[in-house]
Amino acid sequence: MDRRQYLRHFMVLFSGTAAAQLVNLASYPFLARLYTPADFGVFAMFVAVSAIPGAIACGRFDLAVPTAPRAGRFAILWLCIAIAAAMGALSAVGSALYWVVTGAQVQPVIPALLGLCVFLTGFCAAAALYLMRHDGYRSNSASMLLRTGSTVAIQIGLALVWRHPLSLIIGFTLGFAAQALLLAWAIWRHVPPKRPRVAQMRAMFRRYQRQVAIDIPSTFIAAVSLNLLTFLLLGLFGANVVGLYSLGNRIAILPLQLFNDALSQVFFQKAARAQEERGHFWPEMKFNLLTSGLLSIGVVVGVWLLARPFISIYLGKSWEPAADILVILAPMLAARSLCLSIATSVFVLRKAHWLLIHNVANCAALGAAFVIARLADLDLYPFLTLTAGLLFVEYVGFTLWLVWAARRGAHPKVVAL
Numbered sequence: 001m002d003r004r005q006y007l008r009h010f011m012v013l014f015s016g017t018a019a020a021q022l023v024n025l026a027s028y029p030f031l032a033r034l035y036t037p038a039d040f041g042v043f044a045m046f047v048a049v050s051a052i053p054g055a056i057a058c059g060r061f062d063l064a065v066p067t068a069p070r071a072g073r074f075a076i077l078w079l080c081i082a083i084a085a086a087m088g089a090l091s092a093v094g095s096a097l098y099w100v101v102t103g104a105q106v107q108p109v110i111p112a113l114l115g116l117c118v119f120l121t122g123f124c125a126a127a128a129l130y131l132m133r134h135d136g137y138r139s140n141s142a143s144m145l146l147r148t149g150s151t152v153a154i155q156i157g158l159a160l161v162w163r164h165p166l167s168l169i170i171g172f173t174l175g176f177a178a179q180a181l182l183l184a185w186a187i188w189r190h191v192p193p194k195r196p197r198v199a200q201m202r203a204m205f206r207r208y209q210r211q212v213a214i215d216i217p218s219t220f221i222a223a224v225s226l227n228l229l230t231f232l233l234l235g236l237f238g239a240n241v242v243g244l245y246s247l248g249n250r251i252a253i254l255p256l257q258l259f260n261d262a263l264s265q266v267f268f269q270k271a272a273r274a275q276e277e278r279g280h281f282w283p284e285m286k287f288n289l290l291t292s293g294l295l296s297i298g299v300v301v302g303v304w305l306l307a308r309p310f311i312s313i314y315l316g317k318s319w320e321p322a323a324d325i326l327v328i329l330a331p332m333l334a335a336r337s338l339c340l341s342i343a344t345s346v347f348v349l350r351k352a353h354w355l356l357i358h359n360v361a362n363c364a365a366l367g368a369a370f371v372i373a374r375l376a377d378l379d380l381y382p383f384l385t386l387t388a389g390l391l392f393v394e395y396v397g398f399t400l401w402l403v404w405a406a407r408r409g410a411h412p413k414v415v416a417l
Contacts, residue, residue: 057122084122151175
């Protein structure tokens with residue numbers, strides 16, 4: 001394994017993530033004073049709702065972009081874009097019909113923004129992987145910074161004339177659009193794909209349809225589990241608590257998650273290549289775990305020591321409960337980030353069903369916590385403690401299982417002749 005190249009590619013991606021988070025951190029004192037916790041609660045619900053179909057926006061064919069044969073790399077990209085467009089349209093129409101039938105009081109523009117976000121999620125995922133296949137890490141890094149900067153500028157600018165949750169949603173959507181435009185420009189400048197050919201797209205569809213047939217339900221359940229706590233908090237304690245959880249998560253845990261996302265993307269590329277060249281990827285996984293684990297420990301300790309004074313001073317006293325939420329959830333969220341940083345190894349091992357089992361177990365843990373909270377009439381902090389404990393055990397268990405599988409692959413049994 002070329003560790004220098006591994007670290008160089010990771011640092012290029014991480015530099016964009018780090019710069020984006022610095023922009024976010026600089027914006028939070030303004031956003032927290034321009035918008036209320038309830039406003040952030042509505043915004044968090046929109047992000048959660050769009051993230052669930054967004055996770056399967058490309059039908060999971062985006063994961064085939066790094067591993068597709070060279071002759072099929074253009075076709076797989078076009079296939080991802082076509083599926084994302086269809087998924088975006090379906091999400092917009094489906095959400096509009098749902099809100100009409102239920103009689104929910106929703107702004108008419110929300111379904112259109114939801115559909116656009118779903119499409120942009122799929123497009124950016126496929127485009128980013130396509131560029132990284134051709135070592136276009138710098139373009140990916142720049143796109144993350146552009147997205148964050150655009151989002152923050154629009155959200156603050158709109159708040160000066162219209163303080164409404166919709167201002168946060170519009171800023172989020174337009175920031176996504178800016179990222180998509182930069183990625184599209186980078187593709188057409190550096191590695192322009194050939195014209196789409198239906199026959200080639202069908203060939204790629206048939207080649208990978210078995211893999212995605214297993215992965216789609218798994219990914220959908222994963223997206224539900226990652227966002228389910230938002231819905232449970234809304235049902236149990238209201239939008240105000242959702243807003244506190246959302247902004248607290250953005251300040252302390254989202255940077256860790258984005259760090260591990262960048263690490264995971266590089267790991268997936270390197271692990272797939274190592275598996276093909278030497279039949280195992282244990283050195284890549286070990287290096288990934290060490291890097292991610294050290295950062296996770298640092299973030300947890302930092303949250304425990306600094307969350308309360310930092311949030312009180314930085315955001316204002318009205319946001320202080322967010323610190324208590326973070327202190328309770330920090331170990332679980334760190335375990336989740338560590339687990340997700342190597343979760344893509346199931347595709348290298350060709351064991352996609354393992355991820356499905358993990359995601360079902362994750363949802364089951366959240367469901368059990370919710371039922372217990374209802375039956376025992378738990379307050380916010382006992383509910384969060386119970387939830388964090390159940391999820392921590394599940395994430396650590398799945399991480400250890402993946403470590404065992406990777407190590408076994410590195411030391412295959414010798415069969416006597």
